[in-house]
Amino acid sequence: MKVMKFGGTSVGKPERMYQVADLVTRDDERKIVVLSALSGTTNSLVDISNSLADSSRNLAKQKIDKLEAHYKQFINELLKTEEARQKALQLISEHFEFLNIILKISFSEALNKDILAQGELMSTKLFSAYLTEIGIDHELLPALEFMQIDAFEEPLIGNIKVKLSQLLKTHNDKKIFITQGYICRNSKGEVDNLKRGGSDYSASLIAAAITANVCEIWTDIDGMHNNDPRVVEKTVAIEQMSFDEAAELAYFGAKILHPASIWPAQQFNIPVKLLNTMEPKAIGTLITEEAGSVGVKAVAAKDGIVAIKIKSSRMLLAYGFLRKIFEVFEKYRTPIDMITTSEVAVSLTIDNKDNLEDILQELEAFGTVEIDENQTIISVVGNEIAQTPQVMMRLFDSIDNIPVRMVSYGGSRHNVSLLIPAAYKTQTLQVLNKGLFGL
Ligand code: ADP
Ligand code: ASP
Ligand code: MG
Numbered sequence: 001m002k003v004m005k006f007g008g009t010s011v012g013k014p015e016r017m018y019q020v021a022d023l024v025t026r027d028d029e030r031k032i033v034v035l036s037a038l039s040g041t042t043n044s045l046v047d048i049s050n051s052l053a054d055s056s057r058n059l060a061k062q063k064i065d066k067l068e069a070h071y072k073q074f075i076n077e078l079l080k081t082e083e084a085r086q087k088a089l090q091l092i093s094e095h096f097e098f099l100n101i102i103l104k105i106s107f108s109e110a111l112n113k114d115i116l117a118q119g120e121l122m123s124t125k126l127f128s129a130y131l132t133e134i135g136i137d138h139e140l141l142p143a144l145e146f147m148q149i150d151a152f153e154e155p156l157i158g159n160i161k162v163k164l165s166q167l168l169k170t171h172n173d174k175k176i177f178i179t180q181g182y183i184c185r186n187s188k189g190e191v192d193n194l195k196r197g198g199s200d201y202s203a204s205l206i207a208a209a210i211t212a213n214v215c216e217i218w219t220d221i222d223g224m225h226n227n228d229p230r231v232v233e234k235t236v237a238i239e240q241m242s243f244d245e246a247a248e249l250a251y252f253g254a255k256i257l258h259p260a261s262i263w264p265a266q267q268f269n270i271p272v273k274l275l276n277t278m279e280p281k282a283i284g285t286l287i288t289e290e291a292g293s294v295g296v297k298a299v300a301a302k303d304g305i306v307a308i309k310i311k312s313s314r315m316l317l318a319y320g321f322l323r324k325i326f327e328v329f330e331k332y333r334t335p336i337d338m339i340t341t342s343e344v345a346v347s348l349t350i351d352n353k354d355n356l357e358d359i360l361q362e363l364e365a366f367g368t369v370e371i372d373e374n375q376t377i378i379s380v381v382g383n384e385i386a387q388t389p390q391v392m393m394r395l396f397d398s399i400d401n402i403p404v405r406m407v408s409y410g411g412s413r414h415n416v417s418l419l420i421p422a423a424y425k426t427q428t429l430q431v432l433n434k435g436l437f438g439l
Contacts, residue, residue: 003212005034005181005203009220010277011123012039014078017130019277023218024176025136032141032206034181035127036199037119038074041067042182048099049115052107061103068096071122078126079133088129095122110190117144117191120180120199128178138176141167146209147184147202149192152333155184155201157264161209168210179206200261204272208264215265215272217257222276223285224249224256226298227433231426234439238285240292245381246272246285248415252379253302262287291383291414296391298381299432301425304351305337305375307405308360311345312367321366322346328362337377338408338417347406349377349419374422375405380432383414391436392416398435402428 006020024033037045044067051060075088095118102111120143128140146163148156168177181199186192194201200217207215221229223237224246241249243266250257256274265272265287272287291297310325325346329336332355339348345367350356356371363369385391386409395416406419420428433439 001030001032001210001212003032003034003203003207003210003215005199005215005217006036006277007199007217007219008036008039008042010218011035011037011127014074016277017078017127019280020127020218021131021134021136023277023280028175030175032177032179032210032212033127034179034199034203034206035120035123036181037123038126041119041122042116042196045116045119049107049112052102052115053112055107057103061100064096064099064103067099068092071096071126075126075129078130081133084129084133088126091125091129092122113191113193116193117180117183120182124178124180131176131178136176137174138178139171139174141177141179143180143183143202144185144191147205149184149186149194151187153186153192155194155205155264157205157208160205164206164209194258194260197255197258200258201264204261204264204270207270207272208268211268212270215270216275217261217272218275218277219256220276220278221256222279222282223274224254224287224298226437226439227429228254228299228301230255231301231429232433232439234433236437236439237282238297239283240286240288240290241297242291242383242414243272243287243289244412245291245297245383245414246287248379248381248412249298249300251302252377252381252417253300254298294382294384295388296380296382296385296395296436299429299436300379300381301429302337302351302377302379303422303425304353305349305377305419306351306353306356307347307349307372307375307419308363309345309347309370309372310363310367311370313344314367324366325363328359331362332359334359338406338419340406340408349375349406372405372421375419376422376425376428378418378420378425378428378432380416380418380436381414385414385416386410387413394435395432398431399428402431 048060048063071092079085131138148159181202182193225235227235229235247262251259275284276282334352337349408417
């Protein structure tokens with residue numbers, strides 16, 4: 001079996017949905033098709049939710065009506081027969097009725113999650129309606145019946161596997177299954193989600209749960225590029241990379257993949273392919289255990305980083321100092337991304353600011369604490385990057401004019417990270433594109 005995940009732009013217009021239908025029906029293999037919400041929908045739902053949280057009910061109502069008009073128009077273009085249109089309008093109206101009802105309810109975090117789930121619930125229903133109209137046999141699998149996270153927001157792979165196989169077994173005769181990306185149930189049984197961009201993660205978890213032979217991520221670009229195409233003009237697709245390289249790039253800002261989307265596939269050794277819905281013949285990127293080549297492959301940038309420096313003469317020749325510092329971050333469940341040390345100070349970075357004040361207060365017990373906000377991590381990724389001749393020299397030559405705050409080298413064989421002020425991000429990605437890739 002295989003998994004095919006299609007992102008927002010891949011289902012964002014009726015003609016794109018036709019293309020998706022072509023792609024899922026062009027072979028006979030049994031498959032689970034994971035869909036995102038239509039492009040722009042989750043952003044609109046976030047907006048609606050924010051308006052409700054601010055008690056701006058009229059504004060929320062206007063946004064709901066605008067979204068509904070968009071869906072009505074979409075259905076009229078997507079479906080050809082009046083009967084199919086009426087059915088689809090009926091399906092979608094349930095979701096808008098729900099949104100209109102919540103206008104009258106007091107806002108809560110659980111309600112926010114319910115609102116955000118509407119996008120994927122609607123896109124899968126619309127795609128299913130289209131497949132039905134053109135006579136393609138398929139089954140809609142509700143993700144809320146099998147996709148589960150625990151109290152720490154970690155997916156329960158074992159449960160997902162059991163529930164999903166039961167569902168698949170009850171539809172032994174079917175070949176095409178459609179399900180929602182992004183949405184899940186949490187430990188309280190409430191509707192929740194896998195964070196923005198989470199449909200990639202859904203796809204990888206599903207692929208792991210059914211031990212798929214491949215997890216295809218279909219998007220709007222021909223694979224993982226060597227640099228961020230939103231920031232840098234000339235970028236090229238990478239044909240092959242390892243799970244480690246892809247995980248590093250995803251975690252450090254390559255938006256094409258959700259930060260956590262590689263580990264499930266890696267754990268179950270399932271190849272991941274990044275493919276372009278708009279250009280299905282393009283080779284795309286194959287991600288497996290093998291890197292395919294050595295040397296620098298790509299750079300990515302992760303914004304919103306805070307650097308924390310703890311300076312203390314007590315650190316001199318002391319052991320246990322780092323442990324005490326790490327315990328503070330552990331207590332507040334805040335991951336550390338980069339770390340550098342000197343004999344009297346340690347600098348580290350975090351991107352989760354939820355508990356920053358408490359963390360800083362506790363760290364003060366160990367020395368003078370300074371923070372730098374608005375930092376960006378630039379991650380240079382490639383198999384055996386540090387062992388490859390000239391890479392380091394070219395890297396540091398390129399960033400001669402950039403005020404680098406931290407450098408992390410040697411933590412793994414495939415990554416060098418730099419911390420820079422966010423204002424230098426574009427310039428840094430550009431000079432690295434030239435210096436490392438000659439582009
Ligand atoms: P989808 O809606 O299909 O999930 P996303 O917008 O989440 O698509 O991800 C695809 C986008 O990721 C691309 O259009 C591109 O702008 C952006 N992107 C950022 N970094 C990279 C990279 N290194 N390689 C390819 N795409 C990237
Ligand atoms: N629709 C969700 C989002 O926009 C999930 C996804 O597209 O991956 O974040
Ligand atoms: Mg995405």
